[in-house]
Amino acid sequence: LHAGKTMKEDLTVVAKCIKQLYPPEFDVFGTYAELYHHHFASQAKKAAESQLEDKDVYLLLSWVHNIYPKDMRKDRVLAEELEKVKLGSLLPSSLxxxxxxxxxxxxxxxxxxxxxxxxxxxxxxxxxxxxxxxxxxxxxxxxxxxxxxxxxxxxxxxxxxxxxxxxxxxxxxxxxxxxxxxxxxxxxxxxxxxxxxxxxxxxxxxxxxxxxxxxxx
Structure with a gap:
């Protein structure tokens, strides 16, 4: 949860302050978002493949399906930028x-x-x-x-x-x-x-x- 908060704060800064300093073709926001997303996806997959207790399964599913995608979109500017990137889910469908x-x-x-x-x-x-x-x-x-x-x-x-x-x-x-x-x-x-x-x-x-x-x- 702490890492997710950090990601949201960092991407908000990128979207509102840093993005404008680079040419559009650099796709600065998309690069940052994809790097963060790949990191979280890797961690989520690793957790999902381990022997999780029932409460941990609930927390992971909550993070993947609810907290991560929805909390990131509470900020209007961030939501608009994320819509362009199309990051997808943190976990493969089968997992x-x-x-x-x-x-x-x-x-x-x-x-x-x-x-x-x-x-x-x-x-x-x-x-x-x-x-x-x-x-x-x-x-x-x-x-x-x-x-x-x-x-x-x-x-x-x-x-x-x-x-x-x-x-x-x-x-x-x-x-x-x-x-x-x-x-x-x-x-x-x-x-x-x-x-x-x-x-x-x-x-x-x-x-x-x-x-x-x-x-x-």
């Missing part, structure tokens, strides 16, 4: 897609695991000798829905911050995970209904979970 695949699989697995653990905790709450909490006078089990929806929303937002296409693909994958989670939730609830009729708070738990279904719509 970028490989990283994106790794990121999507990691995010999908993380959300799936989180939803599974959340459901396990919910099932454990049913077994406790406690009456479900009330919200506006009605039994609710709203923490489950809040956690599930937030987990999916946050994952989708992170991916969307990298690129719209990545956000859409993760959204498609997480829709399938949500459907699978809801089936597991339904099966667990049906099992509780059949096996726990003597539970002290059987009816309140049933009501809470029925009310909870509305939160997933």
């Amino acid at each position: 970028s897609k490989e990283l994106e695949k790794k990121y999507l699989e990691s995010e999908e697995a993380t959300v799936k695991n989180s939803l599974s653990k959340c459901l396990e905790k919910e099932i454990q709450r049913w077994k406790e000798d406690k009456e479900p909490e009330k919200l506006n006078g009605h039994f609710q089990s709203e923490l489950l829905a809040i956690f599930v929806i937030q987990s999916i929303y946050n994952a989708h937002k992170r991916a969307g911050d990298i690129s719209a296409a990545l956000g859409e693909e993760l959204s498609r994958r997480l829709s399938a995970e949500l459907a699978a989670f809801l089936r597991s939730y339904r099966d667990a609830f049906e099992d509780f209904k059949e096996r726990s009729k003597k539970h002290r708070h059987y009816k309140p738990i049933l009501i809470a979970n029925i009310n909870n279904c509305c939160n997933f719509r």
Whole structure:
């Protein structure tokens, strides 16, 4: 990030102050921009081909698809000059897609695991000798829905911050995970209904979970 800031500052100086000192055919700005770009592309490729942790994959993709191309164009003069140079992406398409695949699989697995653990905790709450909490006078089990929806929303937002296409693909994958989670939730609830009729708070738990279904719509 620091190197990227330096590049932006240097290219801004070149575009606004140095470029005018040379004949157009020297293409001073283009030369500077291409040298910087080739350096960053080399570093990005080297990083992408190493054994990156999940958080590093996210940071690299953010830099390649979002921070690097967009931040450089926040300055109008710089944006106009960069448009003429056509630097392209920092990573080859094949390597970028490989990283994106790794990121999507990691995010999908993380959300799936989180939803599974959340459901396990919910099932454990049913077994406790406690009456479900009330919200506006009605039994609710709203923490489950809040956690599930937030987990999916946050994952989708992170991916969307990298690129719209990545956000859409993760959204498609997480829709399938949500459907699978809801089936597991339904099966667990049906099992509780059949096996726990003597539970002290059987009816309140049933009501809470029925009310909870509305939160997933």
